Amino acid sequence: MQIMISFVAGxxxxxxxxxxxxxxxxxxxxxxxxxxxxxxxxxxxxxxxIATTTIGYRLAFRNxxxxxxxxxxxxxxxxxxVRLVGGAAVFGIGWGLIGFCPGPAxxxxxxxxxxxxxxxxxxxxxxxxARTLERPSSPSAPQTKI
Amino acid sequence: xxxxxxxxxxxxATIGGxxxxxxxxxxxxxxxxxxxxxxxxxxxxxxxxxxxxxARIAFIAGLVAAPLIYSFATGxxxxxxxxxxxxxxxxxxxxxxxxxxxxxxxTSGHGVCGIARLxxxxxxxxxxxxxxxxxxxxxxxxxxxx
Numbered sequence: 277m278q279i280m281i282s283f284v285a286g287x288x289x290x291x292x293x294x295x296x297x298x299x300x301x302x303x304x305x306x307x308x309x310x311x312x313x314x315x316x317x318x319x320x321x322x323x324x325x326i327a328t329t330t331i332g333y334r335l336a337f338r339n340x341x342x343x344x345x346x347x348x349x350x351x352x353x354x355x356x357x358v359r360l361v362g363g364a365a366v367f368g369i370g371w372g373l374i375g376f377c378p379g380p381a382x383x384x385x386x387x388x389x390x391x392x393x394x395x396x397x398x399x400x401x402x403x404x405x406a407r408t409l410e411r412p413s414s415p416s417a418p419q420t421k422i
Numbered sequence: 423x424x425x426x427x428x429x430x431x432x433x434x435a436t437i438g439g440x441x442x443x444x445x446x447x448x449x450x451x452x453x454x455x456x457x458x459x460x461x462x463x464x465x466x467x468x469x470x471x472x473x474x475x476x477a478r479i480a481f482i483a484g485l486v487a488a489p490l491i492y493s494f495a496t497g498x499x500x501x502x503x504x505x506x507x508x509x510x511x512x513x514x515x516x517x518x519x520x521x522x523x524x525x526x527x528x529t530s531g532h533g534v535c536g537i538a539r540l541x542x543x544x545x546x547x548x549x550x551x552x553x554x555x556x557x558x559x560x561x562x563x564x565x566x567x568x
Contacts, residue, residue: 277452278452278453278474278476278477279476279477279480280480281448281449281452281453282449282453282477282478282480282481282484283480283481283483283484283487284448284484285445285446285448285449285457285481285484286445286480286481286482286483286484286485286487286488287484287485287487287488287491288441288442288444288445288448288484288488289441289442289445289446289457289459289481289484289485289488289530290484290485290486290487290488290489291438291441291488291492292437292438292439292440292441292442292443292444292445293438293442293485294438294488294489294492294500295434295437295438295441296434296435296436296437296438296439296442297431297434297435297438298438299489299500299502300501300502300503300504301502301503301504301505302502302503302504305559305563308555308556308558308559309556309559309560309563310556310560311560311563311564312563312564315431317431317432317434317435318435319435320432320435320436320439321435321436321438321439321442322439322533322534323436323439324435324436324437324438324439324440324442324443325439325440325442325443325446325534326439326443326533326534326537326538327443328439328440328442328443328444328446328447329443329446329447329534329535329538330538332443332444332446332447332450332451333446333447333450333535333538333539335447335451336447336450336451339451341454342450342451342452342453342454343451343452344452344453345452345453345454345455346454347454348450348454349454349455349456350456350539351456351526351536351541351543353526353543354542354543355543356542356543356546359524359525359526360525360526360543360546360547361525361546361547361550362521362524362525363520363521363522363523363524363525363526363547364521364525364532364546364547364548364550364551364554365521365525365550365551365554366517366520366521366524366525366554367517367518367520367521367522367524367525367528367551367554368521368550368551368552368553368554368555368557368558369517369521369554369555369558370513370514370515370516370517370518370519370520370521371514371518371529371551371555371558372554372555372556372557372558372559372562373510373513373514373517373558373562374504374505374510374511374514374515375504375505376504376514376515376518377459377518377522377528377529377530378459378460378463378518378519378522378528378529378530379459379485379528379529379530381515381518382459382463382482382485382486383485383486383488383489384489384500384502384504385486386486386487386488386489386490386493386500387489387499387500387502389502389504390506391504391505391506391511392502392504394508394511394512394515395504395511395512395514395515395518396515397515398511398512398513398514398515398516398519399463399515399516399518399519400463400467400519401515401516401519402515402516402517402518402519402520402521402522402523403460403463403464403467403519403520403522403523404464404467404519405516405519405520406464406519406520406521406522406523406524407464407467407469407523409524410523410524
């Protein structure tokens with residue numbers, strides 16, 4: 277059941293990327309280009325996504341557990357440290373350079389775009405590198421990192 | 423898609439955001455998981471710390487499938503516009519992948535799900551990566567020129 281629902285959630289998410297235009301790196305870069313061809317529409321995407329999630333999470337958390345799993349797996353990390361800030365800073369630079377973040381990049385593989393494949397390949401390599409560095413110092417489940 | 427929504431890209435952006443939010447809520451309410459794409463993708467790589475592998479594959483399959491279904495149903499292609507510079511794509515992909523894992527999340531996990539939970543870590547991460555992304559686009563487009 278979890279697998280079925282995860283697939284449906286992936287479809288929904290991707291449809292959202294498609295309809296909003298977030299799948300398109302040129303649009304994302306215009307959203308980030310405050311001093312130039314600024315396209316504010318993706319701010320509405322972010323606001324709508326956050327608002328929907330805020331309300332929906334409240335409703336979901338009224339139950340003591342998820343419908344098809346034993347427990348909610350919420351991040352427990354609290355520290356605002358160099359790793360968090362540095363990671364986010366590096367992430368933002370990469371995002372700005374091309375206009376792809378992980379979701380849209382993976383969804384864009386469907387278009388057959390060579391650029392998307394190169395980007396995702398490099399992204400996987402970057403993830404692998406970061407996870408390799410992480411391994412010795414954090415034996416706890418990475419599920420707790422967000 | 424373009425014909426329907428071009429007239430009102432704000433509306434399209436908002437609807438897209440609601441769909442992304444619904445996906446995050448569906449996932450939390452049923453499987454108890456945060457819809458963090460970088461987490462899903464990076465945990466397809468070893469080491470495996472839990473039993474969520476198939477659910478993650480299913481979500482990612484949904485991400486890739488939606489544009490294909492959309493194209494098939496409407497007969498129109500998905501237009502994305504993205505740099506074709508291989509060095510730039512590789513650099514950006516590495517930074518995005520590395521930074522997302524290091525920072526414990528990306529635009530979805532921190533930017534949507536984390537902010538919806540009012541997680542201080544996610545709020546800080548989102549402010550940081552938005553700032554560096556805006557700065558990167560500014561430098562690339564207006565300082566270096568392009």
